[in-house]
Amino acid sequence: MGAGLGNGEVLLGALPPKPGERAMTKPSVAIIGAGMAGLTLARRLSATARVTVFDKSRGTGGRLATRRTETTAFDHGAQYFTIRDSRFHTALEPYLEAGQVQAWAAALMRIGADGASERLADRAPRFVGVPAMTALPKALAEGLDLRLGCQILALQKTGDGWHLATKDRTFGPFDRVVATAPAPQTRQLMPFAAADLEALDGVRMNGCFTLMLTLKEGTLPPAEAAQVEHPVISWIAANHGKPDRDTAPALVVHANNRWADQHLEAPLETVRDSMMAACRTLCADFDWDAVLAIDIHRWRYANVETPLGQPFLLDNGLGLAACGDWCVGNRVEAAFLSATALADVMEPQLAKGC
Ligand SMILES: Cc1cc2nc3c(=O)[nH]c(=O)nc-3n(C[C@H](O)[C@H](O)[C@H](O)COP(=O)(O)OP(=O)(O)OC[C@H]3O[C@@H](n4cnc5c(N)ncnc54)[C@H](O)[C@@H]3O)c2cc1C
DSSP: OOTTOOTTOOOTTOOOOOTTOOOOOOOEEEEEOOSHHHHHHHHHHTTTSEEEEEESSSSSOTTSOOEEOSSOEEOOSOOOBOOOSHHHHHHHHHHHHTTSEEEOOOOEEEEOTTSOEEEOOOOSOOEEESSSTTHHHHHHHTTSEEEETOOOOEEEEETTEEEEEOSSOEEEEESEEEEOSOHHHHHHHOOOOHHHHHHHHTOEEEEEEEEEEEEOTTOOOSOSEEEEOSSSEEEEEEGGGSTTOOSOOEEEEEEOHHHHHHTTTSOHHHHHHHHHHHHHHHTTTSOGGGEEEEEEEEEEEEEEEEOOSSSOEEETTTTEEEOSHHHHOSSHHHHHHHHHHHHHHHHHHHHTTO
16 A cells, blocks of 8 residues: 555555445554564554554664675674564464574573683574574565655644654554654654653663674684673674574674663774773684674664563554563564564454544
8 A cells, every 4th residue: 555545545446335335444554663563563453454664774674683794794683582472483483484584503602701601501492584684574574565764753643643754754644653663762752641651761771782793714703602791792693603694704792781871872983992802801712813894883772671561552542552572571572472462452443443
């Protein structure tokens, strides 16, 4: 459907109503954000509503992200995800069968602040998108009406519904609008009632920095994957060791969330140098001269420290809702579960045409 399709308009190509049958167009829903939550919700609601998904990025996935260079690629957001809930497993089954999601059987280490390391027991299988983390959101987005590169700046309600403004145009009207942006961005954008805004104020998200290091061909990484207990660094992983990565050796290094929050406004060069210095101390035996290129990414809202504590926000009177990892947890699976819980409530409402 076209995003500008009005609420009462008839879809092009739709069959005329039979005698005695009331012409009824499906309700329209705008979803802000094409990450795991937005895509999950869009797929669920597409049977009962005309759904349009907006994302400010040029690609889908949000924090399920991959950065490509000439020689290699980095999953620079989520490193892996678990599939603990049976509904998540069912939803991912087609992609597991197609090989777009595969288990990542890396030996997980723990590296202490003194550089000492030990092997950690595997608690739950780790899964990744194949051949890159973005393979999963790309597959989930198939067939959806996506508006990428569209940052929604404001919402306005008029007599015919909600209108969404970007810097150069307006989309709408929509019967319902759902935000799946990180909580502070949802708080800024969505004109929820006071109680919901107050609930959003209670959500705490942490920032993160990701170092992306391209290594010389043949370099052995300091670890396949390592949780790091250090004031500056929290994670090191060899991206090229994930399944079906036909790419040059590459390391992904995440900052410690608390340290990142304290340095969110610092120049990226300063952050990069501090993280590199910490890496050199932590993995003193690694040949750091094998690093050919260094890139860095700043995540203003990476992880959830204090979730909302309820699966979603929904104001039926206003026609507004919000979901995302920040409602229930701190992981990809939480984003799925939040969107699924909201879909469970919205789907029957939309099926009734409201
Ligand atoms: C560095 C890092 C490491 C992580 N590691 C793991 C891990 O190992 N395992 C795990 O399970 N999880 C991990 N996570 C968390 C995981 O990535 C998230 O929980 C999950 O991807 C959140 O999905 P979401 O759909 O709720 O939000 P997002 O993926 O953030 O999607 C929100 C989308 O909204 C868009 N958006 C925001 N504002 C607007 C606007 N105004 N207009 C239009 N679009 C907008 C954004 O561009 C984004 O695409 C990590 C995250 C980061 C950043």
